[in-house]
Every structure is written in structure tokens, then in C-alpha cells.
Amino acid sequence: MSIKVSNLTKYYGDYLAVDNMSFEAKKGEILGFLGPNGAGKSTTMKIITTFLPPTSGTVEVDGFDVEDKSLSVRKKLGYLPELNPLYYDMTPVDYLDFIAKLDGIPAGEIKKKREEMMRVCGLDSVRKKDIGTLSKGFKQRVGLAQAMINNPDVLILDEPTSGLDPNQIIEIRNLIKKLGKEKTVVLSTHILSEVTATCNRVIIINKGKIVANGTPEELQAKSKGQSLVTLEVKNNCDKNALSGALKDIRNVNKVEFVKDNGDTFLFNIYGEHGADLREVISNKVMQQKATVLSMQTKHSSLEDIFRELTK
Amino acid sequence: MNTQNIKTIFSKELKSYFNSPIAYIVMIVFMAISGFLFTMSFFQINIASMREFFGSFFIQLVLFVVFIPAITMRSFSEERKQGTLELLLTKPITDIELILGKYLSALTLIVITLSPTILYFIIIKMIGPIEFWPFLTSLLGYILMSAFFIGVGVFVSSLTENQIIAFIVSVLICLSFFLFGKLLIVFPTSVVSFFEYLTTDYHLSNISRGVIDSRVLIYYFSMIFFTIFLTKVSLESRKW
Numbered sequence: 001m002s003i004k005v006s007n008l009t010k011y012y013g014d015y016l017a018v019d020n021m022s023f024e025a026k027k028g029e030i031l032g033f034l035g036p037n038g039a040g041k042s043t044t045m046k047i048i049t050t051f052l053p054p055t056s057g058t059v060e061v062d063g064f065d066v067e068d069k070s071l072s073v074r075k076k077l078g079y080l081p082e083l084n085p086l087y088y089d090m091t092p093v094d095y096l097d098f099i100a101k102l103d104g105i106p107a108g109e110i111k112k113k114r115e116e117m118m119r120v121c122g123l124d125s126v127r128k129k130d131i132g133t134l135s136k137g138f139k140q141r142v143g144l145a146q147a148m149i150n151n152p153d154v155l156i157l158d159e160p161t162s163g164l165d166p167n168q169i170i171e172i173r174n175l176i177k178k179l180g181k182e183k184t185v186v187l188s189t190h191i192l193s194e195v196t197a198t199c200n201r202v203i204i205i206n207k208g209k210i211v212a213n214g215t216p217e218e219l220q221a222k223s224k225g226q227s228l229v230t231l232e233v234k235n236n237c238d239k240n241a242l243s244g245a246l247k248d249i250r251n252v253n254k255v256e257f258v259k260d261n262g263d264t265f266l267f268n269i270y271g272e273h274g275a276d277l278r279e280v281i282s283n284k285v286m287q288q289k290a291t292v293l294s295m296q297t298k299h300s301s302l303e304d305i306f307r308e309l310t311k
Numbered sequence: 312m313n314t315q316n317i318k319t320i321f322s323k324e325l326k327s328y329f330n331s332p333i334a335y336i337v338m339i340v341f342m343a344i345s346g347f348l349f350t351m352s353f354f355q356i357n358i359a360s361m362r363e364f365f366g367s368f369f370i371q372l373v374l375f376v377v378f379i380p381a382i383t384m385r386s387f388s389e390e391r392k393q394g395t396l397e398l399l400l401t402k403p404i405t406d407i408e409l410i411l412g413k414y415l416s417a418l419t420l421i422v423i424t425l426s427p428t429i430l431y432f433i434i435i436k437m438i439g440p441i442e443f444w445p446f447l448t449s450l451l452g453y454i455l456m457s458a459f460f461i462g463v464g465v466f467v468s469s470l471t472e473n474q475i476i477a478f479i480v481s482v483l484i485c486l487s488f489f490l491f492g493k494l495l496i497v498f499p500t501s502v503v504s505f506f507e508y509l510t511t512d513y514h515l516s517n518i519s520r521g522v523i524d525s526r527v528l529i530y531y532f533s534m535i536f537f538t539i540f541l542t543k544v545s546l547e548s549r550k551w
Contacts, residue, residue: 074403079398082394083394085395086393086395087393089327094326098319102402102403103402104315
């Protein structure tokens with residue numbers, strides 16, 4: 001296991017930030033930490049990266065304990081802290097060389113590594129500018145280059161796409177997905193679509209506790225949410241009769257008349273989770289001599305699960 | 312301890328001093344003040360000696376109480392404020408390597424600032440007889456004193472993320488050490504000899520006379536060691 005967290009608890013004074021958390025992450029896994037602000041995501045990451053010690057419990061990275069073998073752990077790690085701290089008076093070239101030296105990369109290889117990172121992260125056009133003058137997107141890329149320059153086994157990224165524009169977000173996600181094939185990546189976010197887009201496993205944290213752990217698909221399947229079908233029919237029918245008929249379908253919990261658009265009626269039909277009701281609904285509407293104009297089905301999203309679990 | 316890591320931090324810090332106005336301001340102002348005092352004592356008093364120069368209250372006050380806190384105030388405060396401290400402390404480098412790198416770069420900047428005094432010595436030497444040894448020990452005294460106060464400044468800077476607070480607190484601490492010796496005259500003679508040992512002034516004037524006795528070295532080195540130790544404790548306090 002690349003990362004092994006067992007019974008991790010962390011107090012800040014009296015405040016319980018992480019509450020008896022246990023999980024594992026292995027090579028080739030992109031693990032998403034999801035949770036509201038203040039859930040304990042960053043604290044857990046600070047502990048994995050040896051910046052803070054656990055109050056109790058243990059954390060191992062590649063078999064090294066974060067407290068006893070702190071320096072060995074740090075050699076295995078690439079870390080992008082929250083808010084992406086950088087030296088604004090340095091150029092990306094100077095900064096990456098400085099980081100490479102700290103990471104213990106041999107002097108002869110520094111230039112090669114740095115150039116590789118400049119290419120991968122698309123920093124070539126800003127190589128001689130002060131980091132302080134760069135846009136947020138470029139700063140974020142410098143931060144990512146910093147985290148990856150030592151080719152770490154384990155990458156810890158605290159909100160890697162915050163502050164990026166949609167194009168940059170897609171670029172960074174693709175980069176993370178590529179890296180995730182041969183490394184262990186842990187990333188935190190409160191953007192739900194990020195998790196479905198990049199991660200192959202999700203841990204939802206709330207108030208310092210793990211409330212869900214699984215693949216995005218597994219979590220969706222487990223959810224208690226119900227399916228929803230929106231139905232639009234032509235106004236050449238009796239809406240009350242139709243509504244009554246729809247209610248009789250097996251697995252339908254509730255039928256809601258949304259509005260009268262004049263020439264069309266709009267219904268919301270709530271059914272059991274996972275049931276595909278479209279065919280039955282379509283048949284029922286035809287029996288009522290009405291005409292289906294459109295029908296859409298919506299399964300409960302990760303967003304619903306997130307709300308449900310972190311309320 | 313990995314000297315390579317100390318060197319990496321050291322050169323990064325030194326570069327950042329010279330990337331900002333602070334190094335130039337300190338060096339130019341010191342050169343202006345010391346140059347002025349040097350010419351004054353040299354031409355007015357007409358003695359081929361640098362004792363007047365090194366003994367100057369004003370030059371000591373400016374250098375030890377103002378310049379050193381100004382140089383060290385950002386050392387850890389800035390890293391804390393920008394969050395880069397977290398970055399450094401999750402790299403394979405120990406706390407003490409980080410502290411020493413920063414400490415030595417500030418000391419180097421002060422040594423560079425003091426270097427024009429060698430020029431003053433050469434000028435006097437060309438005109439009249441001057442002994443080398445008292446000059447050397449005076450310079451050494453200045454460097455030791457700076458080394459102690461830089462330790463104070465770096466420690467105070469590790470306590471806060473606000474540079475201004477770091478500056479003011481360092482000034483106050485350095486000023487008390489500096490002035491304590493000057494105020495000793497008001498104490499009864501029986502306690503003076505004890506307190507004397509604690510003041511920087513006593514040791515500085517001893518060493519300036521050309522006397523390097525082990526008590527002086529022990530005093531400065533234990534003070535330097537103590538301030539570095541306190542800085543280490545302060546960095547570790549994140550783990551409490």
C-alpha cells in the first residue's frame with residue numbers, strides 16, 4: 001500500500017479536526033477527498049505530508065511512518081499545499097531549480113528534470129518572468145511542476161484546480177489522470193464534477209469522519225435517492241386522468257403536475273432508484289390517447305449523495 | 312546534517328536579499344555613516360587608530376539595533392505569511408538545516424556590509440602607523456555581536472507572520488541587551504560584575520581592546536547557540 005492511514009485522530013487544542021479515520025490508497029489509484037469546508041481534508045493531507053503530527057493513530061507512506069521516518073516519507077512525496085504557496089520574486093526556472101535541489105536531485109540531472117516539468121506543465125512561455133506577475137493558472141502550473149519534479153511515488157494535491165479557468169481545469173485533470181496511472185494520487189476538492197471526472201475512488205469526509213468510501217459509481221448505486229423523469233405531453237388530453245394513470249405504474253412514488261405551458265403539460269414523475277420508467281410511461285400516455293413530446297430521466301447524482309451525507 | 316541542504320537555503324536567501332532593496336539600503340547607509348565617522352575621526356582627532364571608529368555609539372546603535380532586525384525580520388515571517396514554510400518543511404530537509412541556511416545568509420550579508428572597514432584600515436595604514444591586531448579583534452567583536460543579534464532576529468521572526476511586529480520586537484530585545492551595559496553605572500558595584508557578564512557592551516569593549524579571552528567567546532557562542540535552539544523549538548511548536 002502506498003498510503004496507509006489507520007485510526008488517525010487529530011485535535012487542534014480542543015477542536016477535533018480528524019476523527020478516527022482509516023483508509024488506504026495503492027499505486028495507480030486517484031483518490032478524491034470530498035467534503036465541505038472545514039471537514040478535515042487539508043488537515044489529513046498535512047499529516048500525510050509530515051507537516052503536522054497525528055494526535056493518535058498512524059500514517060504510513062510506502063511503508064515509512066510519517067513521524068519516525070519523516071525524511072524518508074518526504075522523499076517519496078510530491079505535495080501541492082492549499083493556496084499554492086510560491087516565492088513571488090523568483091522566476092519559474094529559479095524556483096524549480098531550488099525545489100529540485102531541496103528534493104535531493106543530483107546536480108547533473110536538475111536541468112533535465114526542470115526542462116521536462118516546464119514542458120509537461122506548459123511553462124515555457126513564462127520561464128523568465130517573476131512568478132508574482134504570472135496569472136493564477138500559470139502559478140498553479142508552477143505549483144504542480146514543483147510537486148512533481150522529483151517524480152514522486154505519491155502525489156498529494158490540495159485543491160489542484162482552484163482558480164483555474166475551464167480550459168486549464170481540463171488540462172490539469174488530464175495531466176493528473178495520466179500521472180495517476182503510475183503513481184498514487186490523493187486530491188482534495190469541493191467541486192463534485194472534479195471527482196467524477198478524474199478520480200477512480202472517492203472518500204467523502206464530514207466533520208473529520210469518513211462518511212463514504214468507494215468508486216463514484218458505487219456511491220451512486222448506494223444512494224437512497226430516487227429517479228426522476230420529466231415528461232412533456234401535448235395538451236389534447238385530460239391532465240387529471242393522465243396523472244392518475246401514471247400514478248398506478250409500479251415503482252412510481254409520486255406524480256407532480258408542474259405547469260401548463262398552454263399547448264403542453266409538464267409532469268415530474270418520481271420513481272424508485274435505478275428503475276427505468278420511460279417505456280412504461282410512454283405506453284401509459286398512449287393508452288390515454290395523449291402524445292409524448294419529450295421525456296428525460298435523471299438519476300441521483302454525486303451531488304445528491306454529497307448533500308445527503310454532509311447535511 | 313546535510314550541508315548541501317544548508318547551502319541550497321543559504322544561496323536562495325542571499326539571492327532574495329539582493330533581489331530586494333533591503334541589502335542595498337543597509338550596505339549604502341552603513342557605508343555613508345561609517346565613511347562620515349571615519350573621515351571625522353581621522354582628520355579631526357588626527358590619530359592613526361580605529362578605536363574611535365569602532366567605539367562609536369551611533370554606529371553600533373544603527374548597525375546592531377536597526378540594521379540587523381531589518382535584515383532578519385522577514386526571514387521566517389515571510390515564509391509563514393506566504394505559506395512557503397509548509398512547502399519547505401515537507402521537503403527532505405531538517406528544521407536545523409533550514410534555520411542554519413537562513414542564519415548564515417543574514418550573517419554573510421552583515422559581513423559584506425562590514426567589509427568597507429578593511430578599506431578604512433588600508434587608508435590609515437598608508438598614512439601612519441596602525442596596529443593590525445586591535446583592528447582585527449574589533450572587527451571580530453562586531454561580527455560576533457552581529458551573529459548574536461541575528462540569532463535574536465531570526466528567532467523573533469519565527470514567532471510571527473507579521474514582519475513589522477518581528478522588527479519591533481527584535482529592536483526592543485537588541486536595544487535592551489545593547490543599552491543594559493551602558494546603564495550599569497547606576498547599579499551598586501557589588502552586583503555590577505555579575506550583570507556585566509550578561510551585557511554585550513562589556514564583551515564588545517573587551518574584545519575591541521585586542522583581548523580575546525575565552526569568556527568572551529563562550530558568551531557569544533552560547534548566546535548564538537541558544538537563539539538557534541529557540542528558533543528550532545519555535546518551528547517545532549507547530550507539532551504541539
